[in-house]
Amino acid sequence: MIAAVRGKVYQLSPGRAAVETGSGVILQLLVPVSSFQRLRQGQDVLLYTVLKVKDEDIVIYGFLSEEEKALFEKLVAVSGIGGKTALACVSALAPGEWRTVIAAGDVARISAIPGIGRKTAQRIILELTGKLEAEPAEAATATRLGADLVSGLVNLGYPPRAARETVQRVLKENPGREDFEGLFKAMLKKVKP
Numbered sequence: 001m002i003a004a005v006r007g008k009v010y011q012l013s014p015g016r017a018a019v020e021t022g023s024g025v026i027l028q029l030l031v032p033v034s035s036f037q038r039l040r041q042g043q044d045v046l047l048y049t050v051l052k053v054k055d056e057d058i059v060i061y062g063f064l065s066e067e068e069k070a071l072f073e074k075l076v077a078v079s080g081i082g083g084k085t086a087l088a089c090v091s092a093l094a095p096g097e098w099r100t101v102i103a104a105g106d107v108a109r110i111s112a113i114p115g116i117g118r119k120t121a122q123r124i125i126l127e128l129t130g131k132l133e134a135e136p137a138e139a140a141t142a143t144r145l146g147a148d149l150v151s152g153l154v155n156l157g158y159p160p161r162a163a164r165e166t167v168q169r170v171l172k173e174n175p176g177r178e179d180f181e182g183l184f185k186a187m188l189k190k191v192k193p
Helices: 033-038 066-076 083-092 095-104 107-111 118-128 137-155 160-173 180-190
Strands: 004-013 016-020 026-030 044-054 057-063
Touching (some): 004 026, 016 044, 026 057, 033 083, 033 160, 057 066, 057 083, 066 083, 066 095, 095 118, 107 118, 137 160, 137 180, 160 180
Antiparallel strands (some): 004 016, 004 044, 016 026
16 A cells, blocks of 8 residues: 655646656656645655555545545545545545535535535435544634635635635634634635636
8 A cells, every 4th residue: 555655746737646756656646636736846745645446447546635635535435436526525625624514414515516416415424424533622613714704705706716725824814813704804805806
């Protein structure tokens, strides 16, 4: 089993990263599309990996954090969810957002992910309830606040990925602040019209 791959990003495209390991081997990994903006060609990188063998195909999935990898492994354990669909799920929502969505039983949000229908969304909620790591109360509050802020931007028409990045930036700049209205106003000043 391959636990992780360390090396330089040799080639990059949305959903794929080729990593030169330094030993003359270049590995092609499937990565969440959400990781594409955080990777650059020639960048030193450590990707946590999951190796899957299906029929005659060997596929390596790579993740920038152990939390994303753990979420992927839990998703592929759900009946009817394959690697491609699980990767789309990790791309669509951050691990903290998954905890919020599962806890809320938000079928609509999960079924909005390409490749996930309503019944599959219900199965994911059923099978992952109680299986995602519980957070301390303070972190859970921050996760809910972040999810609400992202939702507010998305409802105004901003792309989900840009909304998540803006929320993360504003929350880092305002540690300990929990007022939705004030944070939302701060975010609106940062987003491009």
